[in-house]
Amino acid sequence: MATSLFILIHLSIFPSISGLDFLFNSFNTNTNTNITLNGDAKIEPPVIRLTNDSNQFSFGRAFYPTRISMKPVSNSTVLSSFSTQFVFSVLPEISSSPGFGLCFVLSNTTEPAGAFSGQYFGLFSNGNTVGPLLAVEFDTGTNAEFDDPDDNHVGIDLNSIVSVKTEPAGYYNSSGGGLVPVNMRNGQNIHAWIEFNGSEFEINVTIAPAGVAKPSRPLLTYRDPIIANYVSSEMYVGFSSSKTTWVEPQRVLAWSLSDTGVSRDINTTNLPVFKSESSSSSLSRGAIAGITIGCVVIFIFFLSVCYWFWRRQGNKGEEDDEIEDWELEYWPHRFSYEELSQATKAFSKDELLGSGGFGRVYKGNLPNNTEVAVKCLNHDSKQGLREFMAEISSMGRLQHKNLVQMRGWCRKGNELMLVYDYMPNGSLNNWIFSKPKKLMGWEDRRRVLADVVEGLNYLHHGWDQVVVHRDIKSSNILLDNEMRGRLGDFGLAKLYTHGEVPNTTRVVGTLGYLAPEVATLAAPTAASDVYSFGVVVLEVVCGRKPIEHWAEREEDAILIDWVREKYEEGKLLETADERIKGEYKVEDMEAMLKLGLACCHPDPVRRPTMREVVAILVGEVVAAAPRDLLSELVPGGISNSDGRGEGTEGASPPQVLV
Known part of the structure; x- marks a missing residue:
């Protein structure tokens, strides 16, 4: 009530130019003139359905055609306020399938350029999203690379798929004050309220099952003046969603909005309730x-x-x-489904280690007490299961002390299970980010990076064909019981491009780690792997993720750009992780940072090869070689930590740059 009263007072001081005030208790064909639809969105009276069943990669958006005034005075940080409420429903046909929910959107355009489907909501890309764009996501899927806390949460997105703040879906009980969980992906109608308080730079989000009175306490409150950077003078308001292979209709059933006061209440009593066709229905006597x-x-x-x-x-x-004759050609060991089911306690949730774009991973214990990790994949490859297994076989023959070793595989129908060595210390990112119980020190970080370099060098140069990893990132670097680094998921990205497996995108890779040329090349190369490794080097030695949204300046949000700017200013050491200050020699830290920058050179032919990186990182010339690598990285020469430049005129060209 206090927030609503404040919005009324605010709007009397800063009146809106547009004066939007509308209410849709349902949607029909006559609504078409009042709603702008694009992508696969369409009106299926009495609702708006954002995605369809016919396209494997589907996205849809629905916007109100009149833009809302957000900045009464041009070039001002003073923002207007508005209040909106709507009812939505998300119902997957397959309850275990990954889901993506939908977003309420404030956007400069009704068709964001380069937006991807799937987990990108049809709004964002895996590069820089053209803004300004502000979204409230009602996410019914989890993606560790986007820092999703779970598969049922609400978040605030500012020009990025990575939310600046999230909360588990639920509402606060007015009587007890405790959080009552709300399942947003079982088809029930969810009533959402969003209050944008422009003068306070505050967003309040509240949800509850339809029919429940609006809780007095918001589920999520986000307040930060940085919001002004993601709002233009006039913006479209609406909804966006997307899917991959799974049938997961996202529907908007009703919507009201006002920038002249509190939005009008929606009549939720007559709204349809959607259920899965497979669910049981009540029968008469x-x-x-x-x-x-x-x-x-x-x-x-x-x-x-x-x-x-x-x-x-x-x-x-x-x-x-049953083992077919052709399967006998392939190596390594073939497990039976019963063996793996018993090892993982029937693929119990208690044994689930994680899930992501490549499937679910379970911890297993074989009869000989060997601990393994079992990765379950649903394969739908157009090239056929036999060809897929031929490539799995090639991966199984890749053996190196710094690769996570594949122990075997299993096939049951079209489902594939890959069995790997279990890595008891998890992934590298958990020892640097997410407030680890024990922070990884400098020597351990440097040793793990050296391990990864040797593994990548083997993939690029130690096999009869070049194996491009395609998804090098800190979460794919696993640590064994001796805290030595091993590279996981090698080859899987390549395999998945054959069949467009659910929860992947057409451009394989992870936001923040992709080389710039990947967006235009037909396929990634060894040089793009080098770029991704360079990003890993920088995030490990700087203690920062590739993209950070807490940065005061937008240009500081991208790790590579921030380090490169500090390098040009002669302040490279300022980028080193403050938490390990005093553990390293200055020259070693400078060498590592310069190596990371060299690997991230925007021109792929100017990057070192993995064989050359091994010689630098594992060899005896650790401090000297990076200076040669970077002699042409910054025009005018290399800047020392004290800001003095070292000219390159007359110097011989670096040996490792093409």
Whole structure:
């Protein structure tokens, strides 16, 4: 109530130019003139459906055609306020499938350029998103690379898929004050309220099941003057969502908005409720009686059919798990489904290590007490299962002490399970970010990077063909029981491009680690792997993620740009992780930072090869070689830490740059 009163007072001081005030208790064909639809969004009376079933990669957006005035005075940081509420529903046809929910959007355009489907909500790309753009996401999926806390949360997004603040979905009970969880992806109608307080740079988000009175306490409050940077003078308001392979309709059932006061209440009593076709429906007594009588009449026949069907399914299951002749060609060891099911306690949630773009990973314990990690993949490759297994076989033959070793595989129908060595110390990023219990020190960081370099060098130069990893990042660097680094998921990105597996995008890779040329090349190269490794080097020695949204200046948000700017200013050492200050020699830290910058050179032919990086990082010339690598990185020569430049005129060209 206090927030609503403040909005009313604020709007009397800063009146809106547009004066928007609308209410849609439902949507029909006559609404078309009042709603701008693009992508796969369409009106299916009485709702707006944002995605469809026919396209594998589907996205849809629905905007109000009149823009809302957000800055009454041009070039001012003073913002207007508005209040909105809407009802939405997210219902996956497959309950275990990854989901992506939807977003309420403030956007400069109704068609954000270069936006991806899937986990990018049809708003963002895996590069810099053209803004300004502000979104409130109602996310029903989890992606560790985007720092998602779980698969059922609300977040604030400022020009990026990585939220600046999130909260688990729920509402605060007015009587007890505790948080009541709300499942946003079971088809129930969710009532959402958003209050944008422009003068306080504050966003309040509240949700509750439709029919529940608006809770007095918001679920999420975000306040920061930085909001003004993501709002233009006039912006479109609306919704956006996307999906990949899974059928997951996202619907908007009702919507009201006002920038002249509190938005009008929605009548939720007559809204439709959507249920999965596979879910059971309630039956009348007459229907139950009819079914019962019918079952008695055909009882014997029914039992016969069921018995035949059971035997057929049982035989099919045996066939699915039976080793075919062609599978005997492949290596390594083939596990039976029963072995892996027993090892993972029937793929129990308690054994789930994580999930992401490549599937779910479970911890398993084989009968000989060997701990393994089992990665479950749903394969839908157009090239066929046999060709897919041929490439799995090639991966199994890759053996190096700094690669996570594949122990075997299993096939059951079209489902594939890959079995790897279990890495007890998890991934590298957990020892540097996310407030680790024990922060990784300089020597350990340097040793892990050296391990990764040797593994990558093997993939690029130690096999009969070049294996491009395509997704090098700190979360794919795993640590064994001796805290030595091993590179995981090698080859999987390449395999997945054949079949467009769910929860992946057409451009394989992770936001912040992608080389600039990947967006235009038909396929990544070894040089793009070098770039991604350079990003890992910088984030490990700087203690910063590739993209940080807490940066005061937008140009400081991108790690590479920030380090390069400090380098040009002669202040390179200022980028080193403050938490490990005093653990390293200055020349070693400078060498490592320069190596990271060299690997991230914007021109791929100017980057060192992994063989050359090994010689630098593992060899005896650690401090000297990076200076040669960087002699042409900054025009005018290399800047020392004291700001003095070292000219390159007359110097011989660096040996490792093409």
